Amino acid sequence: MKELPKAIDRSIEKKWQEFWEKNNVFTFVLDKKNNKKIFVIDSPPPFTSGNLHMGHVLSYSYFDFVAKYKKMSGWSVYFPQGWDCQGFPTEVEVEKKYGKKSPEEFRKLCIAWTEECIKNMKRQMISLGFCPDWNYEYKTMDKSYHRKVQLSVLRMYKNGQIYRASHPVFWCVTCQSALSKTDTEDIPRSTFLYTIVFDLEIQEKENIKRQIHIATTRPELLHAIVAVLYNPNDERYKEFRGKKLFAISPFGRKVPVYPDLDVDKEFGSGLVMVCTFGDKQDVIWVYRHNLEQIQSITKDGKLLNAGQFSGLPIGQAKEKIIEFLEKNNKIVKKEKIEQTIKIHDRCSTPLELLNSWQWFAKITDKPEKIISVAKKINWFPEFGIAHLINWANYVEWDWVISRQRVFGTPIPFWICKNCSNIVEPSEEELPVYPFGTTRKCPKCGSDAEGEVSVFDCWVDSSITPLIITKWEEDQEFFSRTYPTSLRPQGVEIVRTWAFYTIYRCYELTGIEPFKEILLNGNVLAPDGKKMSKSLGNIIEPDSLIEQYGPDAIRIWAALSGAMAKDRPFSYQDISFGKNFVNKLLNAGKFVYQAHLKFGKELSNNLKKEDLSSLRFIDKYYLTKFYYLVKKVEDYWANYEFHHIIKDISNFFWHEFCDYYIEFVKYRLYGQGDELKAKQASFVLFEIYSNTLLLLAPFIPFSSEEIWSVFKENENKSIFEESYPSSQNLSSLKFFTKEELEKYKIFEQIVDLIKKEKTAKGLKLTHPTAKLTIVCEEKTLEILKNFEQDILKTFNILEVEYLISKDLAVRIN
RNA sequence: GGGCCCGUGGUGGAAUGGCUAACACGUCUGCCUUACACGCAGAAGAUUCUGAGUUCGAUUCUCAGCGGGCCCACCA
Numbered sequence: 084m085k086e087l088p089k090a091i092d093r094s095i096e097k098k099w100q101e102f103w104e105k106n107n108v109f110t111f112v113l114d115k116k117n118n119k120k121i122f123v124i125d126s127p128p129p130f131t132s133g134n135l136h137m138g139h140v141l142s143y144s145y146f147d148f149v150a151k152y153k154k155m156s157g158w159s160v161y162f163p164q165g166w167d168c169q170g171f172p173t174e175v176e177v178e179k180k181y182g183k184k185s186p187e188e189f190r191k192l193c194i195a196w197t198e199e200c201i202k203n204m205k206r207q208m209i210s211l212g213f214c215p216d217w218n219y220e221y222k223t224m225d226k227s228y229h230r231k232v233q234l235s236v237l238r239m240y241k242n243g244q245i246y247r248a249s250h251p252v253f254w255c256v257t258c259q260s261a262l263s264k265t266d267t268e269d270i271p272r273s274t275f276l277y278t279i280v281f282d283l284e285i286q287e288k289e290n291i292k293r294q295i296h297i298a299t300t301r302p303e304l305l306h307a308i309v310a311v312l313y314n315p316n317d318e319r320y321k322e323f324r325g326k327k328l329f330a331i332s333p334f335g336r337k338v339p340v341y342p343d344l345d346v347d348k349e350f351g352s353g354l355v356m357v358c359t360f361g362d363k364q365d366v367i368w369v370y371r372h373n374l375e376q377i378q379s380i381t382k383d384g385k386l387l388n389a390g391q392f393s394g395l396p397i398g399q400a401k402e403k404i405i406e407f408l409e410k411n412n413k414i415v416k417k418e419k420i421e422q423t424i425k426i427h428d429r430c431s432t433p434l435e436l437l438n439s440w441q442w443f444a445k446i447t448d449k450p451e452k453i454i455s456v457a458k459k460i461n462w463f464p465e466f467g468i469a470h471l472i473n474w475a476n477y478v479e480w481d482w483v484i485s486r487q488r489v490f491g492t493p494i495p496f497w498i499c500k501n502c503s504n505i506v507e508p509s510e511e512e513l514p515v516y517p518f519g520t521t522r523k524c525p526k527c528g529s530d531a532e533g534e535v536s537v538f539d540c541w542v543d544s545s546i547t548p549l550i551i552t553k554w555e556e557d558q559e560f561f562s563r564t565y566p567t568s569l570r571p572q573g574v575e576i577v578r579t580w581a582f583y584t585i586y587r588c589y590e591l592t593g594i595e596p597f598k599e600i601l602l603n604g605n606v607l608a609p610d611g612k613k614m615s616k617s618l619g620n621i622i623e624p625d626s627l628i629e630q631y632g633p634d635a636i637r638i639w640a641a642l643s644g645a646m647a648k649d650r651p652f653s654y655q656d657i658s659f660g661k662n663f664v665n666k667l668l669n670a671g672k673f674v675y676q677a678h679l680k681f682g683k684e685l686s687n688n689l690k691k692e693d694l695s696s697l698r699f700i701d702k703y704y705l706t707k708f709y710y711l712v713k714k715v716e717d718y719w720a721n722y723e724f725h726h727i728i729k730d731i732s733n734f735f736w737h738e739f740c741d742y743y744i745e746f747v748k749y750r751l752y753g754q755g756d757e758l759k760a761k762q763a764s765f766v767l768f769e770i771y772s773n774t775l776l777l778l779a780p781f782i783p784f785s786s787e788e789i790w791s792v793f794k795e796n797e798n799k800s801i802f803e804e805s806y807p808s809s810q811n812l813s814s815l816k817f818f819t820k821e822e823l824e825k826y827k828i829f830e831q832i833v834d835l836i837k838k839e840k841t842a843k844g845l846k847l848t849h850p851t852a853k854l855t856i857v858c859e860e861k862t863l864e865i866l867k868n869f870e871q872d873i874l875k876t877f878n879i880l881e882v883e884y885l886i887s888k889d890l891a892v893r894i895n
Numbered sequence: 896g897g898g899c900c901c902g903u904g905g906u907g908g909a910a911u912g913g914c915u916a917a918c919a920c921g922u923c924u925g926c927c928u929u930a931c932a933c934g935c936a937g938a939a940g941a942u943u944c945u946g947a948g949u950u951c952g953a954u955u956c957u958c959a960g961c962g963g964g965c966c967c968a969c970c971a
Contacts, residue, residue, distance in 0.1 A: 158941045299971060347970060353971050364970070466899065575965060648900070649964060653907055655920035662933045673930035729918065841937045846928055
């Protein structure tokens with residue numbers, strides 16, 4: 084007999100990865116005859132950081148399970164994989180490495196850098212047994228991708244969904260550049276709160292004038308005041324309600340006074356002056372109340388439109404203005420307070436909100452439309468849609484889709500220097516790279532300059548369902564694959580990725596982009612905290628693959644559940660996975676040896692007739708297995724991976740191994756009944772392994788010798804076979820569920836025997852003369868069916884039954 | 896401050912309007928029993944966050960409180 088392996092042979096991983104790739108096992112081919120149902124997975128393109136993180140491993144495992152399950156269930160599965168390349172972190176890394184460069188050169192370096200990152204991430208995916216279809220790989224930095232992004236925006240522009248407008252952005256007056264949130268840092272500082280006297284004009288039958296007090300930390304923005312707000316629930320200002328009011332600033336500016344629930348009654352006098360722009364709340368209020376916008380500060384930090392104070396730097400201006408107000412007795416109070424402000428993380432300059440020209444997509448005008456489209460989608464779990472609804476109703480201003488960066492999809496427009504007319508390209512010439520180019524303005528004939536900004540990266544990623552289905556590229560392919568079947572993604576990006584995708588794809592096609600959305604949570608560090616570099620608690624997939632193997636990692640992922648819930652990484656689960664892999668190898672060895680001992684003649688043609696002559700105990704476990712498969716079908720339908728792995732591993736380990744194999748041993752090693760024992764164990768093991776290989780695709784091949792027996796055709800991928808279903812396993816159902824329940828008493832008796840023997844310090848197979856079973860008459864009838872198996876397995880000579888209501892066993 | 900999620904043995908986590916609340920890891924006891932010590936057999940360990948309510952009965956449903964997480968906003 085051949086020496087069987089003591090441990091898992093890890094070299095088989097590589098072999099099978101190559102086999103699947105070479106034989107195009109997971110390659111999607113559009114079936115022109117329309118025979119098979121198509122299942123399309125709109126899988127997330129990971130940001131190309133260079134390494135997968137555990138969150139990727141978790142979620143990519145999920146939809147890899149689904150892809151394989153659907154494939155083995157008779158679907159034609161289309162499972163492409165993309166890469167989200169253009170992002171700020173890449174720019175930071177590349178700049179760190181190469182320093183400042185011209186935009187053209189910088190872009191090239193970013194692309195080269197990203198290609199390297201993709202290489203490594205792809206390697207990691209393959210080593211985890213993920214099987215996306217690499218023939219349809221896409222990158223958001225590709226020209227073909229740029230074309231579709233630009234086309235999609237151009238179409239939306241023509242439909243009036245995209246517009247250019249002035250909008251405040253965070254601006255550093257020292258570096259003179261726009262900043263994104265990631266460039267900013269919050270720091271506490273102490274400052275002074277000045278309470279300033281304003282005049283109030285109440286327009287009634289006769290105009291009434293009086294004074295009001297308004298507190299502010301930024302008197303230097305007084306010239307840019309556009310409104311004064313009060314809380315309508317504030318008793319002090321109840322006389323304001325429903326009246327037409329105006330406030331007049333110490334500089335003589337007259338602005339309206341409105342009620343607003345966001346005003347904090349406790350702060351200052353309960354009245355707020357809205358300036359353009361003191362902070363982000365001002366931006367919200369300006370849009371909400373449709374207020375005027377005044378350019379208050381220049382790009383290099385000097386006051387603008389401020390009368391005698393114009394041209395002064397912010398700091399100086401503040402001093403002078405306070406001086407002026409004090410001289411005129413307009414300041415009634417000055418108190419020290421602590422506040423938090425945003426600064427630029429590189430130069431520590433406090434940020435200003437300055438107006439600049441930006442591009443927008445209209446998302447605020449009809450939230451109910453986006454919500455109704457989202458409602459057509461099946462959400463797993465259901466509460467996920469609440470994030471989207473809440474966001475859609477809450478969002479205060481339109482989506483700013485332009486970014487002042489380099490490594491991004493260029494915005495395909497030119498702006499006329501003379502008349503500000505927007506010059507658009509034709510659809511045929513896309514992609515275009517307007518940066519540094521000019522076109523003639525068709526309206527006035529002047530030069531129009533190419534837009535230098537690029538798109539927000541969500542503009543890129545919000546059309547992945549269109550990209551993978553070949554929208555505006557291959558009409559037949561598109562019509563067969565769109566809408567996609569499943570969008571898997573993180574719960575924390577519902578309001579970005581899911582929201583923008585639903586909005587954009589619906590605007591462009593009139594159809595929702597996917598039928599189902601599956602939300603996963605994040606993987607936390609084992610201590611329950613967020614994984615972060617600073618805490619040093621990051622777990623790298625590579626070291627886990629090395630230490631535990633891909634199957635164990637995938638079992639960990641399945642055990643982590645499908646709900647959109649954060650979970651600490653669990654070494655317990657992954658070591659369970661590893662032990663489980665080993666258990667399966669050993670069970671395989673046992674069945675294989677039994678097979679060799681008996682001979683080969685029955686190996687691959689197990690018929691229903693063979694099964695019908697089985698012993699009672701064989702039928703009992705085969706039936707149990709049938710019901711397991713049936714139950715697991717429902718779990719698959721609801722993406723309940725946790726239950727799937729739990730149930731199939733428990734059945735395998737604690738029913739098949741702990742009970743069935745033990746009860747079958749005496750028959751295989753002894754004499755008389757080998758055939759039936761082998762048949763049943765063989766059937767169970769083979770079908771079982773097929774249920775498992777979606778979750779752990781390498782386990783069933785972990786020993787070549789063993790698997791050569793079970794899987795006859797080396798050249799055929801096991802993924803071509805069909806997934807065990809209750810329908811095609813119906814021949815294994817010998818008993819009804821009720822009967823099965825009744826027969827469970829057998830297991831109780833077995834447990835009692837084990838307990839008894841253990842209590843007496845005996846081995847389970849220690850020779851025993853007599854077993855006495857105390858039970859009811861009904862039970863006796865059932866136990867008769869298992870009697871032989873019990874006696875032989877526990878090495879007992881004879882059995883006697885005593886009829887009683889109690890259940891007990893004795894051993895002599 | 897707003898929206899959503901969650902609070903179950905030492906740890907991680909299932910499930911259910913009602914039989915002794917899964918399972919895994921860990922712990923303790925005994926076994927290297929002819930597939931497996933990455934194993935086998937047995938055992939201990941839970942007032943299911945707190946309080947009130949609905950109910951014949953709640954861990955499960957409702958409300959309040961306390962605590963944690965995610966996303967958003969954050970003080971003129």
